Amino acid sequence: MIYSIVAIGDPVLKTKAKNLAADLPAAELQQLIADMYETMYYAHGVGLAAPQIGKGVRLFVMDSGPMVEIDEEDQEEGEELEDPIKRAFINPVMVSETGEQWGFEEGCLSIPGVRELVNRHADIVLRYEDENRQVHEEAFSGMAARIIQHEYDHLEGVLFTDKLSGFKKQLLKGKLARISKGDVKHDYRMRFAGDGKRR
Incomplete structure (x- = not known):
């Protein structure tokens, strides 16, 4: 569905x-x-959190494959390419965010037509349950870490636009208001x- x-x-x-x-x-x-996977692929996303489909529970899915392919095009010779990750994360807890922050232009399925540079940590450790409710604590880096941080933020009621400077937020204010009304x-x-309508 x-x-x-x-x-x-x-x-x-925001909850x-x-x-x-x-x-x-x-x-x-x-x-x-x-x-959630079906919805994410239908919308051409690489991650989707339950709040984005109106469900206020701690669950998100991701498939970093398309982003890894983009990275491959920009890959320098000899640079190791990360493996794509397709996974569901249940009741995740961010254990740590470390490493030098790096910028990347992010978008969000809940905010179509808006892309902005967001700085995020290079390395994270996440504790979570898999779809069989088994608990894991795992380290992620690079693009996978970025996608996870973005989706994890959704579970905390945070959007990527919340991480922008006050000036950028002011510039986007009108556009975001129009998006919220369906324009x-x-x-x-x-x-x-x-x-309240679906379109």
Whole structure:
């Protein structure tokens, strides 16, 4: 099932998500994860957090494959290329964010048509449950770390635009207000807080 992506302006995107219940039936969880992947691919995304489909729970999915391909084009000779990661992360906890911060132009399915330079840490350690509810603590770096930090922020009620300078936020204010009302071009199903309609 393909969900509508919730646009900026909806309170669910600014609310800290709650842990996914331990007693959630496995079949229900697997279906939700499958639907999130389907929605993410339909919208040509590399990550999708549950709040972006209107569900305030700590779950996100990612597939860094398309971003790794972009990195490959810019790869310097002899540079090691990271392996793509496709995974679901349940009830994640950020253990550490380290390494030199680096900038990359990010976008977000909830904010179509907006891309801005965001600085993020190069290395992270994340504790999370996989789709079988097994607990892992794992280190990530590079593009995978960036995608995870972006999606993790969604679970904390933070959007990438919140990380911009006051000046940049001021410049984008009108555009973001228009997006929240549905005044934006998009090629996937969206839900806007301004009128409650799906388009």
